[in-house]
Amino acid sequence: MSKVRLRFAPSPTGPLHIGGLRTALYNYLIAKRLDGSFILRIEDTDQKRFNKNAEKHILDSLLWCKILPDESPISPGKFGPYRQSERKEIYKNYVDKLIDQGKAYYAFDDVEELNLLRKAHEKKGETFIYNWENRKDLKNSISLSDKETKVNLDNGNYVIRFNSFQEKSENEFIVFHDEIRGEIKVDLKLLDDKIIFKNDGMPTYHLANVVDDHLMEISHVVRGEEWLPSLALHHLLYEAFNWEKPIFAHLPLILKPTGKGKLSKRDGEKFGIPVYPIEWQENKNLSYLGFREIGFEIDAFVNFISMIGWNPGTEDEIFSLKELVNNFDIKRIIKSGAKYDYEKAKWFNLEHLKRIETESLKVEFSNLILDRIDNFLNTNKINKLIELTKERINFKNDLVDEACHILDYDSNKMKENLSKINLNEDIIKLINFFKNTVGNEIELNNLKEDYFNEMKNLNIKVGDGMKSLRLCLTSQLNGADLFTIIDILNKKTINTRLENSLKIMYDKIRNN
Numbered sequence: 001m002s003k004v005r006l007r008f009a010p011s012p013t014g015p016l017h018i019g020g021l022r023t024a025l026y027n028y029l030i031a032k033r034l035d036g037s038f039i040l041r042i043e044d045t046d047q048k049r050f051n052k053n054a055e056k057h058i059l060d061s062l063l064w065c066k067i068l069p070d071e072s073p074i075s076p077g078k079f080g081p082y083r084q085s086e087r088k089e090i091y092k093n094y095v096d097k098l099i100d101q102g103k104a105y106y107a108f109d110d111v112e113e114l115n116l117l118r119k120a121h122e123k124k125g126e127t128f129i130y131n132w133e134n135r136k137d138l139k140n141s142i143s144l145s146d147k148e149t150k151v152n153l154d155n156g157n158y159v160i161r162f163n164s165f166q167e168k169s170e171n172e173f174i175v176f177h178d179e180i181r182g183e184i185k186v187d188l189k190l191l192d193d194k195i196i197f198k199n200d201g202m203p204t205y206h207l208a209n210v211v212d213d214h215l216m217e218i219s220h221v222v223r224g225e226e227w228l229p230s231l232a233l234h235h236l237l238y239e240a241f242n243w244e245k246p247i248f249a250h251l252p253l254i255l256k257p258t259g260k261g262k263l264s265k266r267d268g269e270k271f272g273i274p275v276y277p278i279e280w281q282e283n284k285n286l287s288y289l290g291f292r293e294i295g296f297e298i299d300a301f302v303n304f305i306s307m308i309g310w311n312p313g314t315e316d317e318i319f320s321l322k323e324l325v326n327n328f329d330i331k332r333i334i335k336s337g338a339k340y341d342y343e344k345a346k347w348f349n350l351e352h353l354k355r356i357e358t359e360s361l362k363v364e365f366s367n368l369i370l371d372r373i374d375n376f377l378n379t380n381k382i383n384k385l386i387e388l389t390k391e392r393i394n395f396k397n398d399l400v401d402e403a404c405h406i407l408d409y410d411s412n413k414m415k416e417n418l419s420k421i422n423l424n425e426d427i428i429k430l431i432n433f434f435k436n437t438v439g440n441e442i443e444l445n446n447l448k449e450d451y452f453n454e455m456k457n458l459n460i461k462v463g464d465g466m467k468s469l470r471l472c473l474t475s476q477l478n479g480a481d482l483f484t485i486i487d488i489l490n491k492k493t494i495n496t497r498l499e500n501s502l503k504i505m506y507d508k509i510r511n512n
């Protein structure tokens with residue numbers, strides 16, 4: 001096989017959303033898996049829908065996700081330029097070739113008149129298609145004489161259409177292969193003669209896309225399902241130029257969280273979920289947070305995106321970008337639409353947090369934790385605290401708050417929660433026992449064993465005994481592993497809390 005080259009070819013009409021990012025990611029993964037190159041090409045032929053901030057948003061998003069192009073407008077290789085607006089001159093030659101060979105023609109139809117025709121067809125419940133059946137009745141270089149054509153051309157008001165089917169052609173069908181969908185057969189008689197060149201001197205998407213994929217030696221075209229209807233035309237263009245075709249793969253839709261319908265940018269607001277990798281500033285007063293700003297780990301976010309429409313075929317779900325490269329297989333991309341599940345995104349984040357070395361979290365967060373709770377902490381045990389905490393948070397930024405929360409104690413809360421346990425003299429005895437033992441017992445395991453034995457002696461259920469101790473030490477009724485908390489708190493804090501809690505318990509029993 002010749003060199004593997006894949007491209008992501010977004011149109012800079014707005015921010016890059018997760019659908020576009022997934023396309024970029026899959027292209028990147030396939031390219032890297034096959035030792036190939038990943039190229040970013042900006043398809044900015046549609047001047048009307050151009051958004052001047054979009055390219056930066058696309059680039060910054062890729063950069064944040066570490067999906068780095070080998071060639072792009074800002075890191076050009078030898079196939080440049082990488083913005084279609086800078087390749088304008090290239091396309092004219094190719095469209096001229098098609099005209100010379102009768103595979104494309106000039107059309108001079110008035111836009112208004114075409115709209116009227118469209119409406120008239122709609123009224124009859126039909127769709128107007130500009131093609132082999134009616135092109136001879138419309139205003140173009142096929143129906144008009146050479147002289148009339150020249151006059152119209154001199155006026156400069158024309159578009160160029162592709163001649164997609166010729167009456168009485170041998171082949172009425174085109175059959176092609178898609179890596180995800182298999183064999184596809186299209187009736188050529190139903191295709192319209194798409195505009196491939198506009199009178200602003202710019203090609204349309206179809207021509208520019210095919211010409212660039214050929215000139216940039218793209219080996220695989222991997223893109224969203226919405227481009228599947230254009231595939232027949234693209235095949236015809238390759239054939240018209242007599243060029244070798246790339247491999248094609250059309251990715252399934254990303255569906256709304258409800259599973260019904262395609263996810264749209266507006267769904268972000270509607271469901272209160274992020275749809276952009278990084279923040280997008282819509283205008284001076286309106287901006288949307290991205291996954292980055294919410295606090296997602298890059299690897300977790302990329303892993304989440306990778307799984308919308310793909311799976312490795314095993315139970316494994318957690319992958320770093322590098323691991324994805326090693327495992328990604330185009331054959332395992334699914335055909336049907338895949339739901340965007342934000343809860344799953346948070347789960348991926350949690351799983352990736354667990355993978356972060358405690359030591360590196362310690363470097364990042366221990367000062368912040370100590371600033372807030374060093375008076376409670378057995379400072380040798382900060383690692384243990386971080387380990388305990390990182391299992392319990394969705395986002396890294398919650399680490400400090402959660403760590404403090406785990407070690408928290410509040411008398412009022414303790415009083416409030418006291419009514420929820422079965423308080424009696426024996427419970428007080430048990431807590432007193434713990435208070436006396438904790439001072440002497442150095443080994444955590446022995447302490448635990450002693451406490452469990454005492455529960456047995458006093459005939460107290462494990463659930464009641466543990467809840468009571470937790471309440472006395474943290475003022476809460478459930479939470480992280482209690483004996484780990486006991487290990488993390490310093491002795492002085494344990495003592496003070498127990499004394500305070502015991503006092504509250506005595507008072508309550510006495511007043512009852």
Ligand code: GLU
Pocket residue numbers: 008009010011043205209222223224227
């Ligand atoms: N410019 C097209 C887009 O915005 C690219 C489609 C393709 O990859 O061929 O999605």
